[in-house]
Amino acid sequence: MKNKWMQHLMKGALILSLSSLIAKILSAVYRVPFQNMVGNTGFYVYQQIYPIYGIGMTFALSGFPVFISKLIAEQDGMPAQREVTKRSFVLLAFFGVLIFGFLQIGAVPIAAMMSDVQLAPIIRSVSFMFLTMPFLATTRGYFQGTFNMVPTAVSQVTEQLIRVGVILVAAYLSIKVPWGVYKMGTWAMSGATFGAIGGTLVLARAFHKQFFYAPDSREVIHESWTRKFEVYGRLLKRFFIEGGSICLFASMIVLLQLVDSFTVKRGLVQSGVPENLAKGLKGIYDRGQPLVQLGLVISTAFSSALLPSLTHAYQQRRHYEFYRIAQEMVHTSSALSVAATSGLIALMPFINRLLFGDTSGNTALCMYMLSIILVALINSYNSVLQSQNEFRLTTVALFGGLLVKIIFNEWFVRHFGTTGSSFITALSLLAVFLIIYAKSSEPMKKALFEKGFIFKLLIICLIMSFVVGLTTSVFGFNPVTLGRLKAGVVTVFVAAIGAGTFIFLALRWHLFTIREWLSIPYGRRFLKWLSKRNQK
Structure with missing residues (x-):
């Protein structure tokens, strides 16, 4: 029953x-x-x-x-x-x-x-x-x-x-x-x-x-x-x-966007940008929001899916299982978010061309993509706190991050344009994460560094980004001159090479445990296919 x-x-x-x-x-x-x-x-x-x-x-x-x-x-x-x-x-x-x-x-x-x-x-x-x-x-x-x-x-x-x-x-x-x-x-x-x-x-x-x-x-x-x-x-x-x-x-991300609504266009105008051009630049800057949302879909799904298991383990006082599930969630969501961010940054000119018809605002959009990693980490650590019925800490952390955004955003927009706003968004989210991380339990603080996980992940993603950049350079792909359809073909082709590089290195350097591979979508099928292939 x-x-x-x-x-x-x-x-x-x-x-x-x-x-x-x-x-x-x-x-x-x-x-x-x-x-x-x-x-x-x-x-x-x-x-x-x-x-x-x-x-x-x-x-x-x-x-x-x-x-x-x-x-x-x-x-x-x-x-x-x-x-x-x-x-x-x-x-x-x-x-x-x-x-x-x-x-x-x-x-x-x-x-x-x-x-x-x-x-x-x-x-x-x-x-x-x-x-x-x-x-x-x-x-x-x-x-x-x-x-x-x-x-x-x-x-x-x-x-x-x-x-x-x-x-x-x-x-x-x-x-x-x-x-x-x-x-x-x-x-x-x-x-x-x-x-x-x-x-x-x-x-x-x-x-x-x-x-x-x-x-x-x-x-x-x-x-x-x-x-x-x-x-x-x-x-x-x-x-x-x-x-x-x-x-x-x-509504963490939405609140940061609300600050942008009050400060970005005004900051651009104050820096000397004409009114109509400022509206257009804000529109270009806003291209980053759907990209961030899509980048967060998988990592957010992990936090939501594993939250019932976390809560159940905590209520049953099975502490070992609780921290094992928590570590699994941190590893998988952070790895996928870092990989997604690296790929988006490396391919941003092509993605921008494919989706929006030009390559405007690449620098600001690349900076904005860092939000994916930080939000994924915040959601993972917050899921652990939520399962322990801890709400006050996350509220304090959120207000701290919002304060950073409110205080610095307009000044950075006036001096660095929309790239400045992207930087402050990332800085605000970093402030939220650091506050939550500082007050987390010792096992959760060690989760990212367990068996050199974060260092392996960063090196793998750096190599993946290098391979992506090298591929576009060798084949002479230029997002400015490519049509949208060709930019789409290039994006899919190079993204597949990048994903293959990530998976190969993740397996080679044992980035994930077997249990963590199984928690990734289609991870079980992939391991079965790999096992059959190795037996041949």
């Missing part, structure tokens, strides 16, 4: 992880055709407001639902679970209306702080999604807390499909109809609200059936008004401290 229950939990976690993976891929991939249709300035207009949407999405998708699911799992019986769900909805409804009102009233001042008052309608457009956030977050949290992951997974993919569809239709219409980039941005950002409505409709049916038609759904918990105020007060405190910590950490 216990094994069946664990299988049910793992199946649910797999479904949710898969839907999150699909949603993240959709969220990253659509920006390439979108940027190609609307150009650098159109992309700038959309990306300036995107962080506001990103924060709302975090609240509704990966922040508050996780916290609410924890609250519900703590309750004894369905009546208590329903009661905490209702209270969570009331608190989030108040919060959602507050944010909606703030964005509606403050749209012009916020746009002015971004040095572009024409962004105000786009801010108002995205504000409507915060009205759906309370229901989305509460119902997803309820289903996850009762171990029913399917409604959350379906709503998540549905929401992203509708949003991406609206964005691409708005971009297409802006080409066919004489829309300005700001009108296009307003309609594109409305995709967030349409997607949220779609996700709400998916959840509403399942929620109504499970919440209101369960056998004991009519049981009511009677409490005095004084008691209710006390309970709401305690719940509000937990929402603020625990829920806020989870939300802040989940």
